[in-house]
């Protein structure tokens with residue numbers, strides 16, 4: 651099984667917003683998304699990153715335009731989903747599933763690119779999003795317009811997956827492909843229904859912890875940010891227990907990776923010497 655991460659865009663943020671005791675200097679953050687080449691499930695995406703649907707699409711709502719104008723993500727054309735797939739000889743119709751870790755724009759704006767994919771996501775979070783008005787969803791950082799019209803009929807919800815129990819500092823979770831190779835691990839705090847992905851069978855087990863934090867340093871140096879970053883969280887009280895769970899996993903010898911950390915990892919496309 652091959653796992654690769656690409657950087658869909660760069661976004662700037664003041665260091666002190668994402669690292670306790672940080673400076674006012676602007677950090678250039680990545681917006682990662684991933685591709686798994688699974689021997690049975692086939693090519694599966696982990697989120698889609700930022701795509702033009704969120705940043706330049708002509709039919710965007712006023713809210714999405716404002717969001718783009720404030721965050722001003724700089725799309726990385728070379729590592730957008732289509733060029734990423736092309737590197738592996740794939741086209742969008744080859745993607746059997748997109749794992750949608752949560753419903754923020756920088757994770758799901760490209761879902762409409764993949765007409766054949768099922769969407770592996772939190773069906774509980776989807777039910778809640780569906781029950782809210784578009785305006786209410788905005789307060790959760792969710793842009794209803796980014797869900798494909800047939801999202802629900804293509805949803806492959808986590809609740810139907812068998813659960814694997816936690817053990818010795820390694821979190822439990824939902825077994826996504828029935829072979830124990832990829833597990834969805836709940837990451838409460840940042841966004842409604844957010845989950846990460848645990849790859850327990852790698853030589854060094856990897857937990858892709860998405861947006862549980864921005865920087866690995868915040869976790870390892872106990873410098874997780876306070877206000878105002880925590881104001882943006884779905885469930886502020888859950889942030890620290892989630893970070894503690896990640897620290898316990900690190901202590902077992904596992905590797906933790908975040909979506910936005912600028913430090914390259916061995917899974918990043920641009921670290922492969924290509």
Ligand SMILES: [Zn+2]
Nearest residue numbers: 752754841861
């Ligand atoms: Zn997010």
